[in-house]
Amino acid sequence: MYRSHSCGALRESHIDTLVTLSGWVQKTRDKGFVVWVDIRDRYGITQLVFDEDRTPSELLEKARNLGREFVVQAKGKVIERASKNNNIPTGNIEVLVQELTVLNESKTPPFTIEDETDGGEDLRMKFRYLDLRRNPIKNNLVFRSKVSMEVRKYLSEQGFIEVETPYLIKSTPEGARDFVVPSRMNEGQFYALPQSPQTFKQLLMVGGLDKYFQIVKCFRDEDLRADRQPEFTQIDCEMAFVEQEDILNVFEGLTTYLLKEIKGIEVDAFPRITFDEAMKKYGNDKPDIRFGMEFGELNAVAQHKDFNVFNSAELVVGIAVPGGAGYTRKEIDKLIDWVRRPQIGAKGMVYVKCNEDGTFKSSVDKFYDREDLANWAKETQARAGDLICVLSGDVNKTRTQLSALRMELAERMGLRKPNEFAPLWVIDFPLLELDEETGHYHAMHHPFTSPKPGQLELLDTDPGAVRANAYDLVLNGNEIGGGSIRIHDKETQAVMFKHLGFTPEEAKAQFGFLMDAFQYGAPPHGGIAFGLDRLVAILGGQETIRDFIAFPKNNSGRDVMIDAPSPIDKVQLEELNLKLDIKS
Incomplete structure (x- = not known):
């Protein structure tokens, strides 16, 4: 076996135990008569010791020739460390090495693999696989995994079932631009990557699966910021036979549960303010109320x-x-x-x-x-x-x-304290937003959002006054989740499409499958989606999401590690029936 223990596992109780460790060389210190080697894996660091009195000369020489980030296996006995290090859990012991195997050598890395590295962001993005070895990034990904597991645990206990929805779907106008995928077998036709599983989760409600969730990748071809990526992850949820209050209660519960389990913080107050009140008091619809x-x-x-x-x-x-x-x-x-x-x-x-x-x-x-x-x-x-x-x-x-x-x-002034959490709901958003350039209205959330009860008739007389049956969950000045009660009947949905500028023919071409489904007994339903990347970053005390994603894109939407996006071969283009003027 490659290892009997991890590099963070050994304590004084293991003294005199024969162990096998494997990991990366963090650093070596050569004092002539003794060589110390720090070996590191995901779990911690253990000091290996080689000395002239107890180590064969060829093994001592082998230790001297180890370079940073060499992958090694060491077998030996755990002994008490003479000069203890209280800064690490293994600091009271060391391993007197009896066998040393170099499993793989390493070039000198382009930046130091330490918590405080000398590598700039661009360099670390290019060599992301090395950056992942550093504790801050590694711990962020472990933290993300823990949050995801707790989300699944809570929702499963609430009776939700996890259902996967397709990634190759039909392009629909949801607000941002779609990423499109050409179909080789259907000339001139394209799939789109989903901006969200919106229509599919509504169809799951029609199908009788009354509590659905999915931790799912979504894609939007839009301008990027520090807290946005072209591909991102949602905790996507939908429920049938519910009103707004039911959804707010369930997902207050999820947020309370995560803060308690992940951060050890009790939060019981979820203030609710209207969109108009938020704009009047704070000037935006995701206020920080800390x-x-x-x-x-x-x-x-x-x-x-x-x-x-x-x-x-x-x-x-x-x-x-x-x-x-x-x-x-x-x-x-x-x-x-x-x-x-x-x-x-x-x-x-x-x-x-x-x-x-x-x-x-x-x-x-x-x-x-x-x-x-x-x-x-x-x-x-x-x-x-x-x-x-x-x-x-x-x-x-x-x-x-x-x-x-x-x-x-x-x-x-230091008022935005990362370990202080203040959630709130923002409710009663406008159903429609006026585009000042075109003079046309578009859906503030998406076309399937229901107006507040009794306000449908206002669409004909005062569309800007209609309030949506929609809600956003805000945490520390960031929107972490948003959703709405959906339209669940064909007639109301047709009225909504009309006011968004769709002709009946356009609405049928884009969303005919959903309108047809509504004719077969669609239940009242609604849902919410949390941005997992953003939620994890905020729970982790940060507001930028990049360091909580294993392989993120940069601000230009590029993966500089694998050099994507990139041109594709002319033969592939011909198979896809695409004609592009590709510069050599």
Whole structure:
């Protein structure tokens, strides 16, 4: 056998035991009369020892010739370590080696395989298989596996069954672009990779499988960010004979269970706020509620003086920064420069210092008196010692800008604590969003989302006012899950397609299979999908998902390790009946 124990298993209780270890050489230390070799595997590090008194000369020489990352097998006796290392679990013992086998040699790696490596991100992505040997990445993947197992355990105990759905499906308009796959046997026709298993899980409900889940790969050909990948993993779920409250209760339970089992944290409060309330209080639909700084709308108390910047604005809105009155003018100027950056787009910022003695000092003192500024403090819930930051302009843009400032300030002030968790539900989203460029409405979630009861008729008169029977689960300022109660009858679905701009012929061509299924006794149903990559990263105390994925893509959607995407052979193109001008 290659090993009797892992490199992290041996303790003082194993002293005088003959063992066999296998792993990678972490480092060697040669003192002339003695050589120490640290050998590493997934489970830990054990020190091997070779010395002139107890080790044959040829074996000692063999140890001296070991290089970093050589794969070796060592057989020997566990002995007490003279100079103990309290930083590792195996630090009280070492193995006096009697046999050493080099299983494979290694080139010198391009970066150090240590927790604090000297390799940059691009280099580590290129040699990802080496990066996986480092504890931070390895531990992230072990952590991800644990989360996945606990998800399966919880859902199985709740009566859900896991069903696999197809990866080669029909291209449908779900919001993002599809990745398409040409069919060799059907000339000129294409499959698409699923953006989600949405229609299939609805068909499973029609089929009577009333509690479904799947941990599934999904694909979207869209612009990337740190928390997005072209392929990602969802915890996809659907239930039949349920209303919104049933789904919220089940998945509050899942979230509570994961926080308890994975993090040892008890969470019992899941506040619920409407989409409109979230936008008004926080400026976005996935607010971080671990800290305050809620928006205070100031139109009524700021648009009565001769300050035209505010008078001409749709919205004047501010936040109170705790302890911010102590900021210097230079620090405030840096904040103003920050909001003026192109990424934020504000034209400027008005500020008010709420001094400890009850006085106010603002950048607009010549327009507003103490009573005015006291009213601003009241609306933003500012206290003595706080700083009020005020932005103005178009409603949507200004809320977005102030939301970005709120998050930036919270980051700088250490208010976004990675081991503090604050979930909430955002409900009552608009059913439709207006595309300002085309003037057409599109589904805010997807075309199968049901309107709130009693609001279907509003589609003909005021489509923008219709609320969706939809909900998002937000954790620490990140949407970790989203879903809705679905439309389950053909007539309502036809009305929805009409308002999304589909002709009856287009709707039948795209979704005829689903409409037909609804004629055979479709039950009321709804569901939710969690982003597993994002959920795992947040539970792991991070917000970027890349280090929790074994083989991620970079910001350009490329796998630099295997060099994909890449051109394919001309013969393959001809078999697929594709004609492309391929440059040599």
